[in-house]
Amino acid sequence: MPEHPSKSAEELPDVLVTNADFDIAILHSELAAQGSDVGAVATFVGLVRDINQGDTVFAMELESYPGMTERSIQAIIDEARGRWVLSAVRVVHRIGKLLPGDQIVYVGVASLHRGEAFAACEFIMDYLKTRAPFWKKESIAGQERWVESRQTDEEAAKRW
């Protein structure tokens, strides 16, 4: 049977919270295959920095609230879909132990035009930072400490 050119790929879950690393090339091709009307894919990838508040960070442990975390991210995506016309959205967030340079989070948005894709990607990331239940604990020289939330993240989320 000939494949219809505008056939969209199989239904993808919008949200994945996982211990495993992710491959941005695979995530990108899955988003781009969401329909022949997709004209733009905007993505964001967050990485573990090796420095925070002046201290060298050796490792980081990410904790989630299984169930609520996925649900909160889905609610953010649903809100983004209410604000912009989006063809597909994908959010992958890692939990567990991560090292400097490791990928933490992926946000990918496919839409007809770049304006929606850029805006929705940034909106989702700003909301995720302040609303999705994740907590970071970092290992610095000889000790561990919980990362404090930042006022600048609150302000970034308020502008939407």
Added chain:
Amino acid sequence: MIKVLFFAKLREQLGINHLSLEYTEDMVSVASLQRSLAESKDSDWTAILADQNIIRAVNQVVVDLDHPVRDGDEVAFFPPVTGG
């Protein structure tokens, strides 16, 4: 029964990640549940749970202190989030 969950720094400070409690009239709201928890445990709990920054969720949705709690609910206490 109600299920009470604690996450991240709060979980470490209290030394417990979850509790299963028989539902009583002392738990009709998040505020009264919190008070009842603090009274039934040692004085550290009162101070730790009184932190202004604590976020509370009922059935996985963030709520205010006056939100009702019903038998069978899942109530969570956690610090401000730091993902992404």
